[in-house]
Amino acid sequence: MRAILLVACLMYAGAAQAGPPAEIMARGSVKAAVSPNYAPLDWRDPATGELTGFDHDLGNALGKQLGLTIEWVPSTFEQMIPSLETGRVDVILSAITDLPSRRGTMTFVNYYRSGPQAFVRIDRAAEFPNNAALCGKTIGASRKTNYAKEVATWSQANCVANGKPDIIFAGNDGPADSRLQLKQNRIDAGLQGNETLHYMMKLEPNAYVLVGEPLRQQLAGIAFPKRSEALRDAFADALRTLIADGTYHKLLDKYQLSTNAVSEVTIDAGQ
Incomplete structure (x- = not known):
């Protein structure tokens, strides 16, 4: 029994001391x-x-x-x-x-x-009181992300399943492109990680508002x-x-x- 306990203690100590590989x-x-x-x-x-x-x-x-x-x-x-x-x-x-x-x-x-969070121009805030208002609208987001799939999944479950038109996804080069397209009225809403939005809105105050909650976490x-x-x-x-x-x-x-x-x-x- 003592031998078993000794081995167990040594194994625990080795695990506790585990760190980066020797070559690192x-x-x-x-x-x-x-x-x-x-x-x-x-x-x-x-x-x-x-x-x-x-x-x-x-x-x-x-x-x-x-x-x-x-x-x-x-x-x-x-x-x-x-x-x-x-x-x-x-x-x-x-x-x-x-x-x-x-x-x-x-x-x-x-x-x-x-979480992918939708945002719109502040002058259109009244049109988008919640995420359901995105149904039938065009959302722009980076094509480098998995947001096209996220939007399609959310739209099927929350728009199409409730008899509302599907969301149209417009892939672009990233958040800066989304903001430009919003200003040009080429899309209705932008979509990007919610972790970036406070910083974005600080850079461009009184320009955008968030729509509802992130589509998912x-x-x-x-x-x-x-x-x-x-x-x-x-x-x-x-x-x-x-x-x-x-x-x-x-x-x-x-x-x-x-x-x-x-x-x-x-x-x-x-x-």
């Missing part, structure tokens, strides 16, 4: 892909050109907790996943949604909640290759520490993202 620790850094065009999570300070945002600050805090430097690798959204799969970067820390369809090659540490994740479970688990443990000591919530508050907080760290929990 020897290098002293983690290469993290970031697409700096998604404020307030990822963007460049217009005054200095330096990377900034919630992801940047959180990533550096996680690195410090792990005794590692985060080596940021700016990238386009389209390049991030191939870079992760081919080993050019170790992680993606750039507001990527944890989707089951992405888990063939990736695994995620879920670190904030998001999603989980964003720090993405790792499937083969990098040890590094993933080390980041998950570091994030748990930052939640416990208050750092995580201070950073969320700094970027007006407190409503996007997760209450616990999960792995591959996005739906």
